[in-house]
Amino acid sequence: MSTKRIFTGEIIGTFILVFIGCGSVSLAIIYEIINSLFEVALFWTLGVILGIYCSSKLSGAHLNPAVSIAMLTEKKIKLSEFFYYLIAQFIGALIAGFILFKLIKNDIEVYDLKTACIFGEYFPNPTFENLDWVSLPIACFIEILATFSLVYLIFIITNISKIKKLSPTLIGLSVGIIIYVVAPYTQCCMNPARDIAPRIIAHLNGWEQFTFNHNGIGWLVVYILAPLIGGVLGALTFKLTLKNRIS
Secondary structure, X not given: OOHHHHHHHHHHHHHHHHHHHHHHHHHHHOOOOOOOHHHXXXXXXXXXXXXXXXXXXXXXXXXXXXXXXXXXXXXXXXXXXXXXXXXXXXXXXXXHHHHHHHHHHHHOOOOOHHHHOOOOOOOOOOOOOOOOOOOHHHHHHHHHHHHHHHHHHHHHHHHOHHHXXXXXXXXXXXXXXXXXXXXXXXXXXXXXXXXXXXXXXXXXXXXXXXXXXXXXXXXXXXXXXXXXXXXXXXXXXXXXXXXXXXX
């Protein structure tokens, strides 16, 4: 696959995913237009579906470093291509975060942890109460498990020929369901690009006291390393269990 196609597809697809997904969080927190986790998860579902449709013919629609490292583990992409995917995903998410901030900045009244959640992610989820038990190890485990589940499902969905045409919708629904289950604890990242790029935008625009300080190294361990580990485990588990049993 050419570098141009990887960059074009992943920038467009990741932009759509992050802009719609993080945009839904802003609708909930800043504008209070939507008021339930179900609605936020639905927006993320639609963002994934549309992002995949817009990029699948160009780059294969990874839109997530955890998916790309899973594909590398399965030897579906080369190491050099893997880094192109990462760069393109970061750029797409960065553009989405920047544009979203420009659109909502005049309506942001307080630069606190709650509004910071529009861009980066934090644990325990600041919009939920009584979750002090979600420590760094627990949050790390939750993100590994969530990303493992997503990647495992992606491999299953894309390897069953009879449902291949439905794969964007099924993957989107998988993301939405996992978000609905996991978001109360860690906001449910599963995607390092989705977190780190908008987090940088937040850091540069008024939330610097939270972005890389609130959870210590949690931003790195929970929202970057854990999803990557989950992606690798998902690929390896699929290879050991179902790879030769479905078609």
